Amino acid sequence: MVVSGLQIKWANADEYLAWVPETWWKFFGLDHQLALGLAEHFTLMWIFVLNGLAYGIYLIFSGEWRELLPKKESFSQAFLVLLHDLGLRKQPIVAEKFNHAQRLAYTGVFILGALAALSGFALYKPIQLPWLRDLFNGYQCARLVHLLVAFGIIGFFVTHIIQVVRAGWNNFQSMVTGDEVETRQEDEQANNS
Amino acid sequence: MSKQTIPKADWRRRTSRSFFLWILGLGGLCSLLVFVSKAPLDQGIPTPLRTVHEWNGTLWAKVFSPIHSGENPIVPVGKVPRVNGTIGLEEDLDPESWSLEVITDRDTPGAKVIQLHLADLLRMPQTDTSALFKCIEGWSEEVSYRGVRFSDFLQELNVGHLPGGNEMFPFVGMETPDGKYYVSLDMDSMLYKKTILAVAMNGQDLAEENGAPLRLVIPLKYGIKNIKRIGRIFFSRTRPRDYWTERGYDWYSGL
Numbered sequence: 001m002v003v004s005g006l007q008i009k010w011a012n013a014d015e016y017l018a019w020v021p022e023t024w025w026k027f028f029g030l031d032h033q034l035a036l037g038l039a040e041h042f043t044l045m046w047i048f049v050l051n052g053l054a055y056g057i058y059l060i061f062s063g064e065w066r067e068l069l070p071k072k073e074s075f076s077q078a079f080l081v082l083l084h085d086l087g088l089r090k091q092p093i094v095a096e097k098f099n100h101a102q103r104l105a106y107t108g109v110f111i112l113g114a115l116a117a118l119s120g121f122a123l124y125k126p127i128q129l130p131w132l133r134d135l136f137n138g139y140q141c142a143r144l145v146h147l148l149v150a151f152g153i154i155g156f157f158v159t160h161i162i163q164v165v166r167a168g169w170n171n172f173q174s175m176v177t178g179d180e181v182e183t184r185q186e187d188e189q190a191n192n193s
Numbered sequence: 194m195s196k197q198t199i200p201k202a203d204w205r206r207r208t209s210r211s212f213f214l215w216i217l218g219l220g221g222l223c224s225l226l227v228f229v230s231k232a233p234l235d236q237g238i239p240t241p242l243r244t245v246h247e248w249n250g251t252l253w254a255k256v257f258s259p260i261h262s263g264e265n266p267i268v269p270v271g272k273v274p275r276v277n278g279t280i281g282l283e284e285d286l287d288p289e290s291w292s293l294e295v296i297t298d299r300d301t302p303g304a305k306v307i308q309l310h311l312a313d314l315l316r317m318p319q320t321d322t323s324a325l326f327k328c329i330e331g332w333s334e335e336v337s338y339r340g341v342r343f344s345d346f347l348q349e350l351n352v353g354h355l356p357g358g359n360e361m362f363p364f365v366g367m368e369t370p371d372g373k374y375y376v377s378l379d380m381d382s383m384l385y386k387k388t389i390l391a392v393a394m395n396g397q398d399l400a401e402e403n404g405a406p407l408r409l410v411i412p413l414k415y416g417i418k419n420i421k422r423i424g425r426i427f428f429s430r431t432r433p434r435d436y437w438t439e440r441g442y443d444w445y446s447g448l
Binding site for chain 2 (some may be wrong): 009011012034035036038039040042043046125127128130138139140142143171173176177178179181
């Protein structure tokens, strides 16, 4: 979605405001591909929406949303997690499936995803869906929201990848398998002897 | 989450199964991407993407509602509308010698052809309206425009109906006099009350670069469908060619 969005945004980067220096869109080579970008965007949007709906329905029915929704203290606690992750605070963070920063990030990105879809449809059919267009205070305002939301999602994605790499293999395998592995002491000793 | 203690072999099996499925899913997505990007082109874009374009068009044509009027801006009179395209406008045009050719049934050779001059159009009922004009490149601009509402135009000339019935031709085609720019549109969108064969924009007669002497303004579609300097209008049972569709864009392009 981001790549095809950039193809649309940078289609006429040489003529209009592209938000980034020329070297950027030249480096990515995504300029002057408006037709292809639109075709990809209007195809992938359905997968994006269906995937988001499936994820939301799963969270509701599995009860997993309880692990992800921020708690009252999350907003203050998340700051401590941030300090911890930046190496500025030595005390360990509370061991939970998802810490407070994660709760905020994962709920936040879900909201961003929903906003991306809603502002996107407001742009896609501003006349057939006038209530949605007006919800975003008009066509050009919806464009701005759509762009800012994309920045947010890119920011989440980059942070997410960095954090997964930092967290190491055991965390990564738990993302895939859903199991967190704890090796029992006796096994360790058995292996070592 | 419950804690389980399981033998290492069981754990290995579970983990490899999960990773196998994960890689299978990832590989599936990647091969889908390759399949789409390597697919033969259909009018400038990979065939699967063209198929979805067409599917989207069909969907939105089905839920199309003419009651939505879009934006109704008040436009400062005298502002020159933004110019983006000049295809089909290259030759010099003498407004005196210009005439509009209306082909009542393109599919039937020898069907009636009507020639109209600007004065004929100015004698028809004139409509003033305004809209937010949207370019497919992303910019939009408030415009007001005056001219003959397309539904009035059909009534005045008694055209647009399939022979021997009340049903309308499903497609309308339009071309510049030199035939270098051409669009085709669905009749439902053409019958929308703000679809106008315009002779003036923002309170002034059309400038040459804005499509003098006659252009289409159809706020239900992106600017690419708002053809300037119309030389020919025709009705058809099959979809006529469309300049930007041939170059990879969505044919329906509805807003």
